[in-house]
Amino acid sequence: MDYNVEAVKVELIKPAIGAIVHVDRNAMFEPAVAHHIMDLLEKHTALVFPQVNLTDKEQLAFTDALGARVNFTTTVPGGDAETRDVYKITLDKKTNPEPEYVLGTFFWHLDGATVPIPIPKASVLSCRKAAPKGGQTQFCSTVAAYEALSETEKKELDGLRVVHSVVAAVREVAKPEDLEPRKRGASHEQPLVWTHKSGRKSLLIGYSADYIVGMSKAEGRALLARLQEWTAQPCFTYSHDWKEGDLAIWDNTCALHRVIPYDPDCGRTMHRTSIAGVEEAR
Numbered sequence: 474m475d476y477n478v479e480a481v482k483v484e485l486i487k488p489a490i491g492a493i494v495h496v497d498r499n500a501m502f503e504p505a506v507a508h509h510i511m512d513l514l515e516k517h518t519a520l521v522f523p524q525v526n527l528t529d530k531e532q533l534a535f536t537d538a539l540g541a542r543v544n545f546t547t548t549v550p551g552g553d554a555e556t557r558d559v560y561k562i563t564l565d566k567k568t569n570p571e572p573e574y575v576l577g578t579f580f581w582h583l584d585g586a587t588v589p590i591p592i593p594k595a596s597v598l599s600c601r602k603a604a605p606k607g608g609q610t611q612f613c614s615t616v617a618a619y620e621a622l623s624e625t626e627k628k629e630l631d632g633l634r635v636v637h638s639v640v641a642a643v644r645e646v647a648k649p650e651d652l653e654p655r656k657r658g659a660s661h662e663q664p665l666v667w668t669h670k671s672g673r674k675s676l677l678i679g680y681s682a683d684y685i686v687g688m689s690k691a692e693g694r695a696l697l698a699r700l701q702e703w704t705a706q707p708c709f710t711y712s713h714d715w716k717e718g719d720l721a722i723w724d725n726t727c728a729l730h731r732v733i734p735y736d737p738d739c740g741r742t743m744h745r746t747s748i749a750g751v752e753e754a755r
């Protein structure tokens with residue numbers, strides 16, 4: 474049965490980023506609706522589906538309807554065979570023995586920048602237990618931020634390459650020697666400005682951005698810090714206050730995200746799935 478995509482209602486959050494999508498939860502897996510959702514994602518970068526209450530299996534089915542599923546984490550806390558591609562994000566020590574990676578998400582980042590695979594296209598996140606205080610996820614558009622730079626600034630960024638590393642991603646919360654040797658050495662070089670096949674350009678920055686190739690560390694990091702501050706301005710940013718059952722998707726190739734700190738013992742639990750990248754950053 475064809476689903477009428479006009480039955481999908483969209484409320485704009487900000488011109489640069491964000492839309493709330495109202496859709497019958499049972500229709501979310503329909504190919505026509507999934508296609509429409511990907512179009513909305515291209516337009517609005519971050520989409521919120523209020524209280525659709527998807528189970529893990531439904532979240533996987535929704536992820537599969539949107540694109541190819543990818544699991545770029547080698548360990549999945551709390552995963553079982555059936556839902557091994559569902560990453561449980563929690564600071565609860567019983568479920569997650571590696572809290573530094575969750576603590577690292579308190580800082581602006583994109584998912585999978587340090588892994589030698591095409592940057593995951595989108596992340597799908599559902600709220601299983603909200604934090605009573607804090608715990609909002611914030612998204613900022615690296616496309617809108619790039620577009621708003623002056624022509625002189627854009628020229629200065631032209632052709633620059635940036636190295637993203639795990640050590641840099643968790644620099645505020647863990648020492649390099651606290652990481653497994655394999656993760657300590659994980660890094661990947663990316664263009665600083667990604668020209669997408671669509672013609673849009675986005676900035677590949679965030680905390681995992683360690684240094685700029687061919688620049689002194691001081692000069693490169695100062696540039697990265699300036700770009701980071703520019704991109705995180707309120708006009709390019711949406712902050713989502715989670716309710717249990719909410720689901721969000723964001724274009725991980727065109728946005729950064731971070732979490733507002735919350736009490737580690739409050740039980741906040743989020744379930745993440747990921748959609749594979751479809752193009753190399755260049």
Ligand SMILES: [Fe+2]
Binds near residue numbers: 584
């Ligand atoms: Fe993340």
